[in-house]
Amino acid sequence: MAVACACLLQSELVNYERVKEYCLKVLEKQNSNFKATYRAGIAFYHLGDYGNALLYLKEARSREPTDTNVLRYIQLTEMKVQRSCQRERKGFKEVIG
DSSP, X not given: OHHHHHHHHHSSSOOHXXXXXXXXXXXXXXXXXXXXXXHHHHHHHHTTOHHHHHHHHHXXXXXXXXXXXXXXXXXXXXXXXXXXXXXXXXXXHHHHO
């Protein structure tokens, strides 16, 4: 099952929904599987679910604190969250006037 996760990420058009599903199935059986945790984080990131992306990516970081790919995706996700919050605040100000 973990191999299926990796293979899905290698295709040209990645189906992140399927990657997420496979990785979550792996984690049900092997909750300490670093690669499935990291790949689930990537899938959630690309699906726009930044809260879950951070959850899985930070869990991956706790297992491999120096993995540069994990650190990079955490930074990217945090930037997306910041931008999203800024847009929400801007929209809220426009509504209030």
